[in-house]
Amino acid sequence: MSLWKAIVTRIGYGLLLLLAVLVLNFTLISIAPGDIADSIAGDMGGADAEVIEEIRERYGLNEPFYVQLWKYMSGVFRFDLGYSYFFNVPVTEIVLERLPATLLLVVSAQVLAIVSGTFLGVLAAKNPRGILNAVVTFLALFGFAAPVFWTGILLIIAFVSVIPIFPVGGMRDVTVEGGFFVQTLDLLYHLVLPMVTLASIYLALYSRLARASMQEVLGADYVRTARAKGVPERTVLYKHALKNALGPVITVAGLQFASVISGAVVVETVFSWPGLGTLALQSILARDTPTIMGILFFSSLVVIVFNILTDIALRLVDPRIKSG
Amino acid sequence: MKRLLSLTAALALSTGLSAQAEEPKKGGTLVMALQQTPRHLNPAVQSGTATGQPGAQLFAAPFRYDEGWNPQPYLAESWEIADDELSVTLNLVKGAKFHDGEPITSEDIAFSIKTVQENHPFKSMFAPVEKVETPDEHTAIIRLSKPHPALMLAMSSQLLSIIPKHIYGDGQDPKTHPRNGDNVVGSGPFKFVEYKKDQHVILERNDDYFIEGRPYLDKIVMRVMKDGSARTIALESGELHMSGFEQDPLNLVRLKKNDDLNVSDKGYGAIGPINWLAFNTQADGPTSDKVVRQAIAYAVDTNFMLKALMRGTASPAKTGIHPDSPFYDDSVEDYALDIEKANKMLDDAGYEKGSDGMRFKLTVDYGWPTVKPPAEYMKPALKKIGIDVTVRASADFPTWSKRISNHEFDMTIDNVFNWGDPVIGVHRTYNSQNIKKGVIWSNTQQYVNERVDELMELAGSTNDQDLRKKYYAEFQQILADELPLYPLFPSPYHTISNKKVGNPSDSIWGTSHPLDQVYLK
Numbered sequence: 111m112s113l114w115k116a117i118v119t120r121i122g123y124g125l126l127l128l129l130a131v132l133v134l135n136f137t138l139i140s141i142a143p144g145d146i147a148d149s150i151a152g153d154m155g156g157a158d159a160e161v162i163e164e165i166r167e168r169y170g171l172n173e174p175f176y177v178q179l180w181k182y183m184s185g186v187f188r189f190d191l192g193y194s195y196f197f198n199v200p201v202t203e204i205v206l207e208r209l210p211a212t213l214l215l216v217v218s219a220q221v222l223a224i225v226s227g228t229f230l231g232v233l234a235a236k237n238p239r240g241i242l243n244a245v246v247t248f249l250a251l252f253g254f255a256a257p258v259f260w261t262g263i264l265l266i267i268a269f270v271s272v273i274p275i276f277p278v279g280g281m282r283d284v285t286v287e288g289g290f291f292v293q294t295l296d297l298l299y300h301l302v303l304p305m306v307t308l309a310s311i312y313l314a315l316y317s318r319l320a321r322a323s324m325q326e327v328l329g330a331d332y333v334r335t336a337r338a339k340g341v342p343e344r345t346v347l348y349k350h351a352l353k354n355a356l357g358p359v360i361t362v363a364g365l366q367f368a369s370v371i372s373g374a375v376v377v378e379t380v381f382s383w384p385g386l387g388t389l390a391l392q393s394i395l396a397r398d399t400p401t402i403m404g405i406l407f408f409s410s411l412v413v414i415v416f417n418i419l420t421d422i423a424l425r426l427v428d429p430r431i432k433s434g
Numbered sequence: 435m436k437r438l439l440s441l442t443a444a445l446a447l448s449t450g451l452s453a454q455a456e457e458p459k460k461g462g463t464l465v466m467a468l469q470q471t472p473r474h475l476n477p478a479v480q481s482g483t484a485t486g487q488p489g490a491q492l493f494a495a496p497f498r499y500d501e502g503w504n505p506q507p508y509l510a511e512s513w514e515i516a517d518d519e520l521s522v523t524l525n526l527v528k529g530a531k532f533h534d535g536e537p538i539t540s541e542d543i544a545f546s547i548k549t550v551q552e553n554h555p556f557k558s559m560f561a562p563v564e565k566v567e568t569p570d571e572h573t574a575i576i577r578l579s580k581p582h583p584a585l586m587l588a589m590s591s592q593l594l595s596i597i598p599k600h601i602y603g604d605g606q607d608p609k610t611h612p613r614n615g616d617n618v619v620g621s622g623p624f625k626f627v628e629y630k631k632d633q634h635v636i637l638e639r640n641d642d643y644f645i646e647g648r649p650y651l652d653k654i655v656m657r658v659m660k661d662g663s664a665r666t667i668a669l670e671s672g673e674l675h676m677s678g679f680e681q682d683p684l685n686l687v688r689l690k691k692n693d694d695l696n697v698s699d700k701g702y703g704a705i706g707p708i709n710w711l712a713f714n715t716q717a718d719g720p721t722s723d724k725v726v727r728q729a730i731a732y733a734v735d736t737n738f739m740l741k742a743l744m745r746g747t748a749s750p751a752k753t754g755i756h757p758d759s760p761f762y763d764d765s766v767e768d769y770a771l772d773i774e775k776a777n778k779m780l781d782d783a784g785y786e787k788g789s790d791g792m793r794f795k796l797t798v799d800y801g802w803p804t805v806k807p808p809a810e811y812m813k814p815a816l817k818k819i820g821i822d823v824t825v826r827a828s829a830d831f832p833t834w835s836k837r838i839s840n841h842e843f844d845m846t847i848d849n850v851f852n853w854g855d856p857v858i859g860v861h862r863t864y865n866s867q868n869i870k871k872g873v874i875w876s877n878t879q880q881y882v883n884e885r886v887d888e889l890m891e892l893a894g895s896t897n898d899q900d901l902r903k904k905y906y907a908e909f910q911q912i913l914a915d916e917l918p919l920y921p922l923f924p925s926p927y928h929t930i931s932n933k934k935v936g937n938p939s940d941s942i943w944g945t946s947h948p949l950d951q952v953y954l955k
Contacts, residue, residue: 144832148874152831153470154481155851156862156875157555196473197631198610204631271667278668284634284655285463382659384633392471392632397832
C-alpha cells in the first residue's frame with residue numbers, strides 16, 4: 111500500500127473514531143447523575159429554585175436525551191463545539207487556549223522518556239549482566255508500579271519542600287518580570303517537575319522495550335558481520351543496531367500517546383499545570399458537558415494525528431513496511 | 435426610630451483601631467491563593483467565594499462590616515432607616531469613581547440592586563425591594579414592601595457589588611456579559627489587570643480609590659491552587675503570602691507549627707459554614723421519627739469529632755445559626771454523649787434489637803472529601819445503639835446533590851452557609867414552602883413546622899434586633915428539640931498569612947472582603 115493511500119485510509123478511520131468518541135461520551139456523561147445546575151448551585155453556596163430551573167432551561171437540560179444529542183452533534187458538524195456552561199465562553203476558544211500547555215508537557219515528557227529510555231535500554235543491552243541492566247529492571251518495575259500522582263507528590267516533597275529548588279506548581283510566576291528569555295526560562299523552570307513525573311512512567315517502558323529489541327538485534331547476523339569486519343562498537347550500536355531496534359519503540363510511542371495524555375490529566379492536577387488535564391477534571395466535576403466533549407474531541411484528534419505520524423515515521427525507519 | 439451613622443464616627447472607630455497597630459507600609463505584591471476557579475469575577479451575578487475574593491477587590495459595596503458585625507460606611511457614607519422601616523436612604527460618598535474614571539451615582543446603585551435582584555442566586559436578599567428612587571446623584575432611596583432586616587448585610591461585601599450601569603446596562607445578559615471576566619470595571623481598591631482561567635487573577639492598586647491613602651499594596655496576584663497540600667507547601671516556602679478559607683485539619687496543624695506564618699481562625703462568621711448531620715424527616719424509614727433522631731444525636735460524640743477528626747481546629751456549633759452570629763443561642767440542648775439514654779429511648783420507642791444486636795439499617799451520604807471523616811465516624815458511633823449504618827460515598831458533588839435534592843437519602847453530612855443574615859442562608863433550610871425537589875440546599879430535610887415558619891416570618895420582618903434575637907432563640911429551641919438536622923461544627927475556616935503580611939483580614943466575610951488595609955512589612 112502506498113504511503114498516501116495508507117494515510118487517507120487512516121484519516122477515514124480516524125474520523126469514524128472521532129464520531130464514535132463523541133456519541134459514546136455524550137451518552138455516558140448524560141447517564142451520570144447530576145447536572146451543571148447542581149454544580150453551579152454547589153459553587154454558589156446554593157441557589158433558589160427558580161434560578162436552578164432557569165439554568166436547566168437555558169442549557170436545554172430539560173429536553174429529552176436524543177434532542178440534546180442531536181443538537182450537539184449537528185453543532186459539531188457545523189464546526190461549532192458550543193459554549194462552556196462553566197466559563198460562558200466558546201469551547202473551541204477555551205480548549206485551544208489550554209492545548210499548547212498540554213502539548214508542551216506531553217511532548218516534552220514523551221521526548222524525555224523516549225530519548226533517555228532508549229539510551230538506557232541500549233546501554234543495558236550492551237552489557238546484559240551489568241549493573242545498568244539491574245537499574246533498568248528496577249526502574250521499569252518502579253515506573254509501572256508507582257501511581258503517577260504519588261511520584262509527583264514525592265517529587266514536590268523532595269524538590270519543593272525539603273530541598274526548595276523548584277516551584278510548587280503552575281506554569282509561570284506572574285511576579286517575574288523580564289523579556290522573552292526570562293519568561294521562557296521561568297516556563298522551563300516550572301516545566302521540570304511535571305515533565306519528569308509524567309516521563310517517569312514511560313521512561314521505564316521505553317528502556318525495557320529498547321533493551322529487549324536491542325538484545326534481539328545485537329544477536330543478528332548482520333551485527334556479527336559488522337563487528338567481524340571491524341566496524342567500531344559505537345557505530346555498530348548506534349548506526350546499525352539501533353535503527354532496526356527503534357521500530358518497536360516508535361510503534362509503542364505512537365500507541366502510548368493517548369495514555370500519555372490521560373497521564374497528563376493527573377500530572378497537571380498535581381502540579382496545577384493549566385492544560386487540558388486540569389480543564390478536563392474541572393469540567394467533569396462541574397458537569398460542563400460541552401467542555402468535556404470539546405476536550406475529548408481535541409485530544410482524540412491529537413491522538414489520531416500522532417498515530418498517523420507514527421505510521422509515517424515507522425515507514426521511514428523501516429523500509430520493509432512500505433512494501434507490506 | 436431613626437438611625438444615622440456618620441462617617442466621622444466610623445472614621446474615629448477605624449483610626450482608633452489602627453492606632454494600636456504599626457504604621458502600614460505602601461507597595462509590594464501580595465500573592466494569595468484561590469482554592470477554586472472563579473467562573474468569572476462579577477459577584478453581582480455569581481455567588482460563592484471563588485468569585486467573591488477577587489470580586490470584593492474589584493467592586494465596592496454600599497457597606498462593609500466590622501469584626502463586631504456592625505455596618506460601616508463604604509460607598510454609602512451615611513444611611514437612614516425610616517421610622518416605618520419601609521425605606522432605607524443611602525447617602526453616597528461624593529467624588530467616588532469607577533476604574534474607568536466615570537463617577538458613581540445613585541443610578542448605579544439602583545441598577546446594581548436591580549441586576550442582583552434579577553440575577554443573583556439568592557432571591558431573598560432583595561425580594562421585598564419594590565423600587566430604588568434616585569432623587570439626586572448622591573442619594574438612593576430603597577423602597578420596601580415590608581421591613582427587611584437582611585437588607586443591610588445584603589448590601590455589604592460581595593453580596594451587593596456596585597457595577598457600572600454604563601457598562602453592564604448595555605442590554606446584554608448580565609450573567610454572560612463579556613466584561614464579567616475581562617476588562618472588569620468596578621470601584622473597589624484594586625483594578626483588573628488579567629484573569630487567566632485556572633491560573634491567576636492579577637489586580638493592581640486603584641490610585642483613584644475613594645478612601646484616601648488606600649490601598650497599601652501595589653498588586654495582588656491570586657493564584658488558583660486547588661490542591662491543599664500544594665498550598666501548604668507554597669505557604670511554607672513563602673511562594674504564597676496568604677490563603678483564606680483553609681480548613682483541612684492536617685494542613686492546619688502543620689501550618690500552625692511554622693514560625694513564619696500566622697494562622698488565624700477569626701472571621702468567616704457571615705459566610706457561616708456549618709457542618710451537620712441532616713435527616714430525611716419524611717422518609718419511610720426511622721429518620722421520620724423524632725425519637726430516633728434524638729437518640730442518634732445522643733450517640734454522636736461531637737467532642738471526639740472536634741478533638742480527633744478535626745484535631746482541635748474547629749469549635750462546636752449547637753444550632754444551624756453560626757456561633758459568631760448575634761442570633762446564635764447556645765442555651766439549646768446539646769445532646770452530650772449518652773449511649774445508655776440513646777439505647778433506652780430506642781427501646782422505649784419499640785425499636786427492638788435483632789439477634790445480631792441491630793435494630794435497623796440506615797445510610798449516611800457524603801458528597802465531598804472534607805466531610806468524609808464525620809460520615810465514616812457515624813458507622814461505629816451508631817453501631818453502639820444498634821443502628822447498622824452504610825456509608826454511601828458519591829463520586830462527585832453533582833451526584834450527591836442529585837440524591838439529596840431528590841430526597842433519596844436517610845441521613846447525610848452536609849455543609850450549609852449562613853450567608854450573613856439568617857433570612858438569606860438559614861431560613862431556606864427549614865421553611866416548609868422551600869421543599870423543592872431538584873434544588874440542593876432547599877429544605878431537603880422536608881421539615882414542616884408551622885411555628886418555625888411563623889418565627890422566621892416574624893424575625894425576617896423587623897429591624898428590632900432584640901425582638902429578632904427573641905424569635906430566633908425560640909426558633910433554635912424548637913429545632914434543637916425536633917432535630918431535622920443535628921449540627922456538628924462550623925467548617926474551621928482559617929486565614930493563613932506570612933508574618934510579612936500586615937492586617938490580614940479578620941472580617942466576618944473572611945478574605946471575601948476589601949483587602950485595602952493589608953500591607954507587606
